Amino acid sequence: MTPDSAVTPGSTGPTPGAPGPTPNPVGQVAGKPDGEWLRVHPASPFIRGWVALAAIGFFFGRDTFERLLQGRPLMDDMFTGRVPFLLAGGGLVLVLAVLGFITTWYFTRYQVAGGYVRVNTGFLFKQQRQARLDRVQAIDIVQPLLARIFGLAELKFEVADAGESAVRLAYLRIDDARQMRATILARAAGLEPLPGQPEAALPEAPEYAVLSVPPSRLVGSLLLSEQSFFLVLGAAASVVLSAVTESRQIYFYLIPAVLGMAAAYWGSFNKGYNFTAAISPDGIRLRYGLLDTQAQTLPPGRIQAVKVTQPPLWRIFGWYRMQVNVAGYGGPGSNGEGASRTMLLPVGVLADVMRMLSLVLPDPGTPDPARIFAAGLTGIAPAGPPPAGPSPSGETSGEEPDGGFVTSPRRARLLAPLGWRRNGFTATDTALLIRSGRLWRELVVVPHQRTQSMALHQGPLARRFRVADLVLHTTAGPVSPRVIQAGLDEARGLFDAQAARAREARKRQTSEQWLAQVAPATVVGAEDHPQTHQEGPQHG
Numbered sequence: 001m002t003p004d005s006a007v008t009p010g011s012t013g014p015t016p017g018a019p020g021p022t023p024n025p026v027g028q029v030a031g032k033p034d035g036e037w038l039r040v041h042p043a044s045p046f047i048r049g050w051v052a053l054a055a056i057g058f059f060f061g062r063d064t065f066e067r068l069l070q071g072r073p074l075m076d077d078m079f080t081g082r083v084p085f086l087l088a089g090g091g092l093v094l095v096l097a098v099l100g101f102i103t104t105w106y107f108t109r110y111q112v113a114g115g116y117v118r119v120n121t122g123f124l125f126k127q128q129r130q131a132r133l134d135r136v137q138a139i140d141i142v143q144p145l146l147a148r149i150f151g152l153a154e155l156k157f158e159v160a161d162a163g164e165s166a167v168r169l170a171y172l173r174i175d176d177a178r179q180m181r182a183t184i185l186a187r188a189a190g191l192e193p194l195p196g197q198p199e200a201a202l203p204e205a206p207e208y209a210v211l212s213v214p215p216s217r218l219v220g221s222l223l224l225s226e227q228s229f230f231l232v233l234g235a236a237a238s239v240v241l242s243a244v245t246e247s248r249q250i251y252f253y254l255i256p257a258v259l260g261m262a263a264a265y266w267g268s269f270n271k272g273y274n275f276t277a278a279i280s281p282d283g284i285r286l287r288y289g290l291l292d293t294q295a296q297t298l299p300p301g302r303i304q305a306v307k308v309t310q311p312p313l314w315r316i317f318g319w320y321r322m323q324v325n326v327a328g329y330g331g332p333g334s335n336g337e338g339a340s341r342t343m344l345l346p347v348g349v350l351a352d353v354m355r356m357l358s359l360v361l362p363d364p365g366t367p368d369p370a371r372i373f374a375a376g377l378t379g380i381a382p383a384g385p386p387p388a389g390p391s392p393s394g395e396t397s398g399e400e401p402d403g404g405f406v407t408s409p410r411r412a413r414l415l416a417p418l419g420w421r422r423n424g425f426t427a428t429d430t431a432l433l434i435r436s437g438r439l440w441r442e443l444v445v446v447p448h449q450r451t452q453s454m455a456l457h458q459g460p461l462a463r464r465f466r467v468a469d470l471v472l473h474t475t476a477g478p479v480s481p482r483v484i485q486a487g488l489d490e491a492r493g494l495f496d497a498q499a500a501r502a503r504e505a506r507k508r509q510t511s512e513q514w515l516a517q518v519a520p521a522t523v524v525g526a527e528d529h530p531q532t533h534q535e536g537p538q539h540g
Contacts, residue, residue, distance in 0.1 A: 045101035325477030365429030375403025449505035
């Protein structure tokens with residue numbers, strides 16, 4: 001666990017050595033003084049533990065329910081005289097479960113003070129989790145179906161370098177959850193309240209809708225997805241195999257696979273339904289979900305890398321998918337949950353992709369971003385000799401063909417007959433663009449300051465053809481930036497140039513508070529919320 005996310009067994013208050021409360025805090029619940037320890041909603045343990053209550057009811061009532069349906073006596077003759085004892089035993093188990101829930105709720109408290117958000121849990125074995133507000137990467141509001149019925153929500157705080165959610169508050173009233181998210185994001189942005197109103201809570205920042213995904217497009221993308229292709233291929237192979245062997249038993253072995261595919265389709269539809277994206281002073285806001293809804297807020301500059309992909313069948317309608325790396329989302333503790341949380345756009349057209357790129361990278365670092373990004377998404381190098389133009393480091397200037405992308409040399413066509421004209425890279429003033437894939441198109445965008453380290457990879461065949469791969473290391477996630485089969489000289493030149501660009505970009509980023517990178521800290525009160533935006537060339 002890092003200093004940004006600490007777990008302190010046996011702790012009931014602030015961790016020793018942690019900063020104390022500040023005179024002008026931001027982040028308290030409206031009407032509550034800063035630094036006060038608060039409790040979650042009383043219904044929280046019952047919403048989290050409803051499965052245990054249902055299991056108790058099933059264990060004690062299954063036999064009785066079956067007898068009722070069959071018209072038999074509700075109680076077997078051998079248990080007739082023991083009914084009071086059975087009811088007392090079942091009631092005792094239920095009371096113990098409820099007392100456990102109440103105890104869990106009573107000893108769960110949270111606090112926002114001194115630049116930290118802290119959560120204390122446990123009765124016998126106490127534990128404290130804390131996260132620095134200025135290192136918050138993203139805040140999610142999650143509403144499972146049962147929580148939605150009661151008007152409650154869970155808050156998830158992601159901080160840099162945390163392998164799992166550093167702090168989870170479950171559950172708060174939805175209005176309180178939104179209020180806390182707004183004020184904590186304000187602190188993470190570097191805002192300060194009015195001196196005369198130190199305890200005034202900030203209202204939720206206004207937002208402006210950017211795009212939404214129609215349900216029909218989502219269904220179409222699932223039908224034309226990669227898993228549908230392999231499903232049809234597997235079904236055809238099963239029919240042929242059944243006809244050749246003259247056996248129908250093979251279809252019984254396909255039942256688990258069909259159930260698994262159905263679950264995968266349902267999971268993708270449930271997570272992608274009603275997907276909307278908006279922009280606000282807090283950052284990029286994403287909402288999605290059919291039964292379990294989730295609202296994410298990604299502060300500007302916290303996204304480490306972006307990947308845009310296009311499966312072959314999606315070319316018919318010009319659809320694309322976008323995924324991102326965000327610190328904390330792709331760690332080992334995600335348990336598959338990060339697949340939906342790292343989705344920036346489940347399916348969209350080219351205009352949607354450009355809009356989302358303009359939010360992630362407000363300053364593309366080039367006067368003609370539309371041409372550069374279009375070349376990254378759909379471009380391909382000419383079959384003839386490469387024209388003189390882009391430098392080995394990938395820097396673009398003027399009107400280079402193919403957007404200035406440096407592609408694999410002709411000698412690499414034996415290693416990648418279809419992809420050598422597609423695989424390439426280019427660099428703008430603010431980001432490195434890497435494209436690959438002739439059938440499954442892919443474009444990766446890595447801001448220079450998010451490059452943590454690099455490595456050159458060269459196997460035996462690569463040495464024979466004098467090519468090499470350049471791997472860029474960012475935070476864990478679905479995006480793995482890798483320049484494929486670049487010429488050896490070009491790869492070495494990019495290695496040195498990208499290291500210099502990353503070093504210079506990090507020098508310009510002097511604060512963890514993202515608003516401080518755009519403008520000096522703004523003084524705000526309860527009536528107005530800052531609406532500061534970073535200006536830059538817009539994509540398209």
